[in-house]
Amino acid sequence: MDSPAVEIIGLVKRYGGTTAVDGLSMRAARGAVTAVLGPNGAGKTSTVEICEGFREADEGTVRVLGLPPATPALRPRVGVMLQSGGVPPATRCGEWLRLVSRFYARPLDVDALLVRLGLAAHARTPYRRLSGGQQQRLSLAAAVVGRPELVFLDEPTAGLDPQARHACWDLVTDLRAAGVAVLLTTHHMDEAERLADHVVIIDGGRVVAEGSPAALTGAERQLRFRARPGLALEELLNALPSGSAAKESPAGHYIVEGLVGPELLATVTAWCAAEGVTADDLRIERRTLEDVFLELTGRELR
Amino acid sequence: MTTPDTAALDLTPAPGAAPFPRMVLAQAGAEVRATLRNGEQLLLTLVIPVLLLAGFTLAPLIDVGGGSRVAFLAPGVLALAVMSTAFTGQAIATGFERRYGVLKRLGATPLSRAGLMLAKTAAVLAVELIQVVVVVAVGLALGWRPHGSFAAAALLIVLGTAAFSGLGLLMAGTLRAEATLAAANLVYLVLLGAGGVMFPLSKLPESVRPALEVLPISALTGGLRTVLSGGALPLGALGVLAAWAVLCLGLASRTFRWE
Numbered sequence: 001m002d003s004p005a006v007e008i009i010g011l012v013k014r015y016g017g018t019t020a021v022d023g024l025s026m027r028a029a030r031g032a033v034t035a036v037l038g039p040n041g042a043g044k045t046s047t048v049e050i051c052e053g054f055r056e057a058d059e060g061t062v063r064v065l066g067l068p069p070a071t072p073a074l075r076p077r078v079g080v081m082l083q084s085g086g087v088p089p090a091t092r093c094g095e096w097l098r099l100v101s102r103f104y105a106r107p108l109d110v111d112a113l114l115v116r117l118g119l120a121a122h123a124r125t126p127y128r129r130l131s132g133g134q135q136q137r138l139s140l141a142a143a144v145v146g147r148p149e150l151v152f153l154d155e156p157t158a159g160l161d162p163q164a165r166h167a168c169w170d171l172v173t174d175l176r177a178a179g180v181a182v183l184l185t186t187h188h189m190d191e192a193e194r195l196a197d198h199v200v201i202i203d204g205g206r207v208v209a210e211g212s213p214a215a216l217t218g219a220e221r222q223l224r225f226r227a228r229p230g231l232a233l234e235e236l237l238n239a240l241p242s243g244s245a246a247k248e249s250p251a252g253h254y255i256v257e258g259l260v261g262p263e264l265l266a267t268v269t270a271w272c273a274a275e276g277v278t279a280d281d282l283r284i285e286r287r288t289l290e291d292v293f294l295e296l297t298g299r300e301l302r
Numbered sequence: 303m304t305t306p307d308t309a310a311l312d313l314t315p316a317p318g319a320a321p322f323p324r325m326v327l328a329q330a331g332a333e334v335r336a337t338l339r340n341g342e343q344l345l346l347t348l349v350i351p352v353l354l355l356a357g358f359t360l361a362p363l364i365d366v367g368g369g370s371r372v373a374f375l376a377p378g379v380l381a382l383a384v385m386s387t388a389f390t391g392q393a394i395a396t397g398f399e400r401r402y403g404v405l406k407r408l409g410a411t412p413l414s415r416a417g418l419m420l421a422k423t424a425a426v427l428a429v430e431l432i433q434v435v436v437v438v439a440v441g442l443a444l445g446w447r448p449h450g451s452f453a454a455a456a457l458l459i460v461l462g463t464a465a466f467s468g469l470g471l472l473m474a475g476t477l478r479a480e481a482t483l484a485a486a487n488l489v490y491l492v493l494l495g496a497g498g499v500m501f502p503l504s505k506l507p508e509s510v511r512p513a514l515e516v517l518p519i520s521a522l523t524g525g526l527r528t529v530l531s532g533g534a535l536p537l538g539a540l541g542v543l544a545a546w547a548v549l550c551l552g553l554a555s556r557t558f559r560w561e
Contacts, residue, residue, distance in 0.1 A: 053410075054406060054409070054410075072414065075411060076317045076318050077315075080407070080410035082403060082406065085407075086402070086403040086404060087402070088336065088402060089402065090340065095335075099328055099329070099332045100411060102325065102328035103319065103320055103328065103411040103412045103413050104317075104412065106318055108312075108313070109311065113311060116311055144313065147314070147315055147316040148317055149315040149317055174311075175313050177313075178313035178314045180313060180315055
């Protein structure tokens with residue numbers, strides 16, 4: 001039990017001329033939820049599929065529960081949810097889960113699992129007639145039905161409606177409470193912030209930041225308020241202690257960063273009074289994971 | 303309104319693979335159900351063979367070269383049935399399983415690739431058993447009186463299944479699913495026409511006959527016709543089928559792409 005759930009050192013994966021994963025190193029602890037965050041094309045799926053044993057690493061070392069990923073003995077111990085597909089379109093929802101459960105020695109109760117994920121009413125529906133969210137939940141159910149020690153979830157909540165997302169989050173929370181290690185990839189910052197013990201942000205096939213959500217967002221806080229757009233911030237900046245920053249983003253939304261405390265708050269409200277504006281929605285908050293993510297990976301679309 | 307019985311869900315890790323035979327049986331059962339539920343597959347595996355047998359027995363449209371029409375047609379239709387399941391049906395189903403990521407997903411379960419292949423073979427044999435029962439019943443009703451070694455017929459069918467499965471998996475594991483669909487149907491039609499199923503090879507030009515005689519369908523049809531009319535097991539047909547089986551299964555195992 002000493003080895004981590006997943007350990008990746010210097011992983012490189014190339015497809016033809018493009019390098020999808022470029023010297024990535026990370027760990028996922030046992031019994032914890034690790035979220036891999038990154039923009040599209042960051043190398044998330046390649047990394048996860050190498051851990052799942054579907055693809056071979058070009059360079060580097062990957063150990064899953066202490067073993068090379070393709071080891072047959074890992075199959076009963078590791079649950080897998082693919083990003084999409086994996087189920088024959090004509091197969092009924094309940095039949096597929098029952099079939100997968102028969103490959104394991106001590107599977108979960110199939111009917112109870114269907115109820116738990118809101119699929120009981122669709123047990124006889126062919127996979128192709130399920131909604132996208134129902135298909136995702138079936139794949140999630142199939143990943144956990146064998147009572148694994150470690151579960152890989154590749155974008156588990158992509159395309160889910162809010163209720164289904166919460167059902168998925170609750171299941172991940174319960175898996176963690178039961179001692180199952182979960183490694184999930186996601187685009188959703190709130191998902192990572194809410195579920196993960198450890199967040200790994202990757203971009204361009206490398207780790208750009210990692211830590212607990214709290215450590216990543218930092219102790220640094222922000223003061224935010226709304227007011228009419230186009231206020232001149234120079235005077236405010238002059239009044240604030242050095243090292244502070246103030247910006248308008250987007251129009252009419254103001255953010256002041258620095259040593260956020262009573263003094264800074266007083267300075268800002270005094271400036272507002274001098275400018276003759278009323279600050280709406282004035283609040284002090286931590287940076288969100290989304291702020292960190294966009295700072296690290298850039299705002300431009302790609 | 304019932305409340306979900308979450309108490310029944312103990313998520314505590316308890317990993318373990320089911321016993322190998324149970325995994326294989328579960329997968330084979332799922333494959334048989336999928337085949338029997340698929341309308342196009344049933345058309346190919348049961349409806350067409352039965353229609354050909356009944357239609358051409360009752361209506362003297364083709365020249366079977368003398369003798370009982372049903373005694374000529376029934377073994378050919380049995381061979382056709384084997385080909386439709388082991389080759390055409392299996393190639394198309396496996397091609398689309400690959401395309402939909404089903405093979406990939408199954409690869410993440412404790413069911414090994416060997417186990418999956420064994421399950422597919424068992425499912426093919428189970429469907430063939432249903433086909434044989436139906437075709438033989440229809441043949442008997444039409445006056446067919448087979449006599450000879452049924453063990454020899456079973457041996458030919460098993461070897462034919464291996465040869466056709468190899469050919470089907472070779473296609474499914476290398477071509478795109480749509481290409482497999484088209485090619486598997488085309489090969490089925492060509493072999494139906496050129497393999498001595500509906501009319502004897504002796505009706506065809508002398509020059510092409512040697513090539514046609516080494517087709518797996520010709521070997522299976524000819525072999526079944528011989529052993530089901532009291533003849534001895536033809537070693538030539540057995541050799542042809544064994545050669546196809548070794549060649550195709552060997553090539554398929556080397557070239558099969560699971561994703």
